[in-house]
Each structure stands twice: as C-alpha cells, then as structure tokens.
Amino acid sequence: MAYHARNYRHFKDTPTLPKREDMHRLPIPPYGVAKLACEAYMQVYHQVYGLKTTSLRYFNVFGPRQKDSTYSGVIAIWLGNIIRDEDLTIFGDGENSRDFTYIKDVIQANLLVAEQDVAGEIFNIGAGSPITLTNLAKLILKLSH
Helix, strand or coil, X not given: CEEEEEECCCECCCCCCCCCCXXXXXXXXXXXXXXXXXXXXXXXXXXXXXXXXXXXXXXXXXXXXCXXXXXXXXXXXXXXXXXXXXXXXXXXXXXXXXXXEEHXXXXXXXXXXHHCCCCCEEEEECCCXXXXXXXXXXXXXXXXX
C-alpha cells in the first residue's frame, strides 16, 4: 500500500465548510499544484496498475515540540510569540477560519486508514471545528495568562 499525505491547500478558497473530498480543487500556490498532481498520479497508478494507494489531506496539524518558524502553523508561531513576550500578528481582518488538527488525531486517522481496505480513496483529515484567527488569538492569549 502506498500512502500520499499532504496539506489541504488545494481547495479553491470558498467559505463552504466542512471541506469534502469531492469538492472542486483549485490550488492557488504552485506548491499546491504539485501536491494535487501527486494525488492524481496516485489515483492513476491505482486505476491503471492496481497499486493500492490512499491519499490523506491534513488540515493545519499542530502539536507538542512544533517549531515556531515561518514554515510552521500559526499556533506554533503565536505560542513562540507569547514565550518571547511578543505581540500576536493577524494579517487581514482575522475573520478567516481554519480547522486545526491535533497531531495525535492525525496519527489515529493514519492508523485507522492503514487498517481498512480503502485503496484508491482520498480522505480529509481534520477536526471539523473551524475557528477564526481572531478567536484563536483570543483563546491562546486567555490560556497563556
């Protein structure tokens, strides 16, 4: 069985939540296009050659020991800001929402998929509980004080 795991940034920006596996996909950055191409190759290899493949799409994974670099998610970055006693930065109006998924839930989802006969399938791995960045910042500030 071959697994392909990636982030969720291939859906066209749309307010529709939750994101479903069958929704229209239109990646905006070139990185997203490359990831979508990998997913398509996985499906082709399954259909044409019978290779057992499954694709997993992760939504904003966070958890312990995540570094607060520019490549990290906003939770790790903001926690790093708090540790350094820096302000939290919100770009835009903060009303855009994200679905954050705890790393242990991602691991559990991977184990569940590995135990099932789901060759050729695609799964979105998320918490299903979107939160605006403004509300997330308020929550992080509240819990840190």
